[in-house]
Amino acid sequence: MMANLLVLVVMIGAAMVPLALCTFWMKRGKVGYPMTLASLFGACLAIAIYASSNLIGVHPLHAMSSAMLVFLPGTLGSMAGMLLGWLIYRRRQGRPD
Numbered sequence: 001m002m003a004n005l006l007v008l009v010v011m012i013g014a015a016m017v018p019l020a021l022c023t024f025w026m027k028r029g030k031v032g033y034p035m036t037l038a039s040l041f042g043a044c045l046a047i048a049i050y051a052s053s054n055l056i057g058v059h060p061l062h063a064m065s066s067a068m069l070v071f072l073p074g075t076l077g078s079m080a081g082m083l084l085g086w087l088i089y090r091r092r093q094g095r096p097d
Contacts, residue, residue: 007069010069010070011069011070011073012073014069014070014071014073014074014077015073015074015076015077015080016077017074017077018037018038018041018074018075018077018078018081019077019078019080019081019084020081021033021034021037021078021081022034022037022038022077022078022079022080022081022082022084022085023081023082023084023085023088024085025085026081026082026084026085026086026088026089027085027088027089027092028089029089034078034081034082034085035082037078038075038078038079038082041071041074041075041078042075044067044071044074045067045071045072045074045075048063048064048066048067048071049063049064049067051063052064052067
């Protein structure tokens, strides 16, 4: 029971921190920081998934668990934060497009 709750808390935390950061930066019109954060999470996710199937010095179970617990929620959270921040920025600017 507590292990399931801990996994849920880690996944939510890994998604909400990038979501909040990317929303904050995108609302202010700073596009480079969220793109960098999303790229880092995406690269770490790709490396961890590659490491789970090939022996490159990382234990496959550790690579897959870190990919699914931290990097995937972080990537999704940063992408959602960029979208939310862009929508808020666009609404504040009054652009109809």
